[in-house]
Amino acid sequence: MTTDHQQLIVGIGAGARELATEDMILNIGPQHPSTHGVLRLRITLDGERIQTAEPIVGYMHRGAEKLFEVRDFRQIIVLANRHDWLSAFANELGVVLAVERMLGMEVPERAVWARTLLAELNRVLNHLMFLGSYPIEMGAITPIFYAFREREEIQRVMEEISGGRMHYMFNRVGGLKEDLPAGWLGRTRHAVSDVRSRMGDIRNLIAGNEIFHARTRGVGVLSREQILQYGVSGPIARAAGVDFDLRRDEPYLAYGELTVPVVTRKEGDCLARFECLLDQVYVSLDLADACLDRLERLPQGPINQRLPKILKVPEGHTYAWTENPLGINGYYLVSRGEKTPWRLKLRSASYNNIQVLAEILPGNLVADMIAILGSMFFVVGDIDK
Amino acid sequence: MKCTTEGIAGFGCDPWWLIGGKALVIFVFLVLTVLLSMWVERRVIGRMQLRIGPNRCGPFGLLQGLADGVKLALKEDIVPAGVDKVVFWLAPVVSAVPAFISFIIIPFGPTVSIFGHQTQLQGTDLPVAVLLVLAMSSMGIYGIVLAGWSSMSPYSLLGGLRSSAQMISYEIAMSLSFVAVFMFAGSMSTSQIVAGQQHIWYGVLLLPSFLIYIITMMGESNRIPFDLPEGEGELVGGFHTEYSSLKFAMFFLAEYINLATLSALATTLFLGGWHAPPPITTIWAGANSGWWPVLWFLIKIWAFIFFFIWLRGSLPRVRYDQLMKLGWKVLMPISLGWILLVATIRTASREGLNQTQLLIYGGITIAVVLVGSFAWDLVATSGRQVDPYAEPERATAAEPAQGGFPVPPLDLPHYHGVLPETAARKEVSSGTH
Numbered sequence: 001m002t003t004d005h006q007q008l009i010v011g012i013g014a015g016a017r018e019l020a021t022e023d024m025i026l027n028i029g030p031q032h033p034s035t036h037g038v039l040r041l042r043i044t045l046d047g048e049r050i051q052t053a054e055p056i057v058g059y060m061h062r063g064a065e066k067l068f069e070v071r072d073f074r075q076i077i078v079l080a081n082r083h084d085w086l087s088a089f090a091n092e093l094g095v096v097l098a099v100e101r102m103l104g105m106e107v108p109e110r111a112v113w114a115r116t117l118l119a120e121l122n123r124v125l126n127h128l129m130f131l132g133s134y135p136i137e138m139g140a141i142t143p144i145f146y147a148f149r150e151r152e153e154i155q156r157v158m159e160e161i162s163g164g165r166m167h168y169m170f171n172r173v174g175g176l177k178e179d180l181p182a183g184w185l186g187r188t189r190h191a192v193s194d195v196r197s198r199m200g201d202i203r204n205l206i207a208g209n210e211i212f213h214a215r216t217r218g219v220g221v222l223s224r225e226q227i228l229q230y231g232v233s234g235p236i237a238r239a240a241g242v243d244f245d246l247r248r249d250e251p252y253l254a255y256g257e258l259t260v261p262v263v264t265r266k267e268g269d270c271l272a273r274f275e276c277l278l279d280q281v282y283v284s285l286d287l288a289d290a291c292l293d294r295l296e297r298l299p300q301g302p303i304n305q306r307l308p309k310i311l312k313v314p315e316g317h318t319y320a321w322t323e324n325p326l327g328i329n330g331y332y333l334v335s336r337g338e339k340t341p342w343r344l345k346l347r348s349a350s351y352n353n354i355q356v357l358a359e360i361l362p363g364n365l366v367a368d369m370i371a372i373l374g375s376m377f378f379v380v381g382d383i384d385k
Numbered sequence: 386m387k388c389t390t391e392g393i394a395g396f397g398c399d400p401w402w403l404i405g406g407k408a409l410v411i412f413v414f415l416v417l418t419v420l421l422s423m424w425v426e427r428r429v430i431g432r433m434q435l436r437i438g439p440n441r442c443g444p445f446g447l448l449q450g451l452a453d454g455v456k457l458a459l460k461e462d463i464v465p466a467g468v469d470k471v472v473f474w475l476a477p478v479v480s481a482v483p484a485f486i487s488f489i490i491i492p493f494g495p496t497v498s499i500f501g502h503q504t505q506l507q508g509t510d511l512p513v514a515v516l517l518v519l520a521m522s523s524m525g526i527y528g529i530v531l532a533g534w535s536s537m538s539p540y541s542l543l544g545g546l547r548s549s550a551q552m553i554s555y556e557i558a559m560s561l562s563f564v565a566v567f568m569f570a571g572s573m574s575t576s577q578i579v580a581g582q583q584h585i586w587y588g589v590l591l592l593p594s595f596l597i598y599i600i601t602m603m604g605e606s607n608r609i610p611f612d613l614p615e616g617e618g619e620l621v622g623g624f625h626t627e628y629s630s631l632k633f634a635m636f637f638l639a640e641y642i643n644l645a646t647l648s649a650l651a652t653t654l655f656l657g658g659w660h661a662p663p664p665i666t667t668i669w670a671g672a673n674s675g676w677w678p679v680l681w682f683l684i685k686i687w688a689f690i691f692f693f694i695w696l697r698g699s700l701p702r703v704r705y706d707q708l709m710k711l712g713w714k715v716l717m718p719i720s721l722g723w724i725l726l727v728a729t730i731r732t733a734s735r736e737g738l739n740q741t742q743l744l745i746y747g748g749i750t751i752a753v754v755l756v757g758s759f760a761w762d763l764v765a766t767s768g769r770q771v772d773p774y775a776e777p778e779r780a781t782a783a784e785p786a787q788g789g790f791p792v793p794p795l796d797l798p799h800y801h802g803v804l805p806e807t808a809a810r811k812e813v814s815s816g817t818h
Contacts, residue, residue, distance in 0.1 A: 024539055026539045026540075045539075048543065048705060135701060138701035138702055139609050139610065139612065139700070139701045139702025140609075140699070140700060140701035140702075141430075141434070141609075141697070141698070142430075142433055142434050142698050142699060145434035145435050145436060146434075146435070149435055205699065206701070209700070209701060211610055211700060211701050211702070211703050212701050214703065214704065214707055215701065215702075215703070215704055215707075225798070229797060229798050365704065365705060365706065366543065366705075367702075367704040367705055368704070
């Protein structure tokens, strides 16, 4: 930087020292409307163009991993579902899958299908949130209300079953907390079809808008190499043509019996990421319908396993990963046969996804930064854990 | 000076109480319009966003604007440390005062009788009345720029800078859109321009000018889709990030008055001012006399304000450079070309050129230009630039760490050749510089 200034001064001559421009350092966040919480970006600006960008994380660090080590396996679930508060159900899944795998526990078939259904509904909820909040960052204030109307439909059925609207705490080691209420499947089917029928509103309102396209097309392009280097996953990776989805490629729950269409785009820009998210909602709604079909046909039976009073996981280690709405969520569980894990490493999607910001932000305008930041679909709790 | 009731000469001949009364009425009208348009905006946007909007203060929530105003006025007035106090105080005033002044030349109606005095329903008129509006809106920008500069905050500074650049470029296109109107009306006085639209509105006659004005007026109003100076998602509050209490209220007031002024100007220049809309005049001859024109005028103004609100409810924000590109590379050349065309046609018809000949030649020219531009568009935007993405390249198997848990290799490409342990970890300081 200093050498550039020197050259400029030599070129222009005396008095140029006053004319030489200085880069401005701008701290975006930790309190900024576009960071959805407390992400901080330290960016160097030349005019409105970003020279360097450094994501500074940790303002919301709650020591989740350390807390896991002093909670027993039933209590961990409630901690684990909080780091990404928009995909609570999916977060719970990773923990119980890891524990069940270590225990060698077989989960009743109804529980498996109900989990799959709830995971997909949770995915819809999560995606709708970002489909609403991303346009807000671009200045379009209406789509979020459309998105929230749809969210409400699904949240209603989720609330009916679990009592929670965000942190469901409906998973248990060995199944689900309670059986599904009578008539719930019908109401869920109704909610799913309502949401599907009205998704076109959001699409028409924002996805085809020329200004929106101008803001997002070709902006913040992620390359395949960058995605592989940084471990970017989820819709962001798929928008750049990385055709990888655990639901299809390493099925867990009942995904093995379902055909999971993987939504991909090739462009890797903000628009592609948004479109990926939008199309994934349709896929998830279809999967939810398939789960509902199956659940209606399944005979009555238990929805969970009886657990011993003290749940000890045998010695060993395992890595359970799930395709969370925002990307790959992994729990590396190391047990020494105690009732608490010796170590439970959490690999959260957003943490990896936002690291790549340092690569793609430089060279863009401040306005593009907002477009890129919003299209990285992160939850700050998921970054800071 | 001989006093008449018609034309520009008629202004300034009113008794003092009438002049004072007009100024007062305009002031009250503006303040009420601001309060009402805030309420309308929130209710209409509420409807568009599947919610109700304010309905608690007063009947239908009509007093919400007043309540908000009182709340703003009673809030703590924060002056951040290190600001340039004089300019920081002056900026909101510089922003609000010109907004009020512009409205003085807007004609509300024709000549009416007030307590026996024949007077025109208009604050005053000048031979260069429309230029006064342009001058005042330029003055208002000083308020925004100075606010951004004096706040000593990077967000405010960027907001102020954006605003100056945006306003300058849009003001030029806006002025150009007026030129065709001036040519047809033969005057820059607003009352003359309205009088010139007795038979046909300039919005119909000069449609391209009208469309350009509508776009530039969105740019001038600092609202979605051109609200870059305050662009919330990016610059927090833009130029008014550091403002609070009454000083913030003044910016707010200025913004909404500008909304009314721009709408009134659009009505005056392009929609026939206070003239009744066409179907009404054919069935009712008296629609353009007495106090009725005030109603037509208000209806037109509110139609524009509704249009603004509608846009806010449906559009995202454009990017700064796209805004500039639109202003300089699209609106200005089109404006210039259109003015040239209008001038040519008017001169040609004055020279007595055959009307049909003119139409044919003009039509051919326009067709060629349109076809050319469409062709250019097709060529320029043919196919989204798809990056030919490389074949899936298997990441080279990482050397598993000797025993223990796997760790990533230290020569991964995204370290850019700098080993993490050698890269200096420097503490990030707070502050702006």
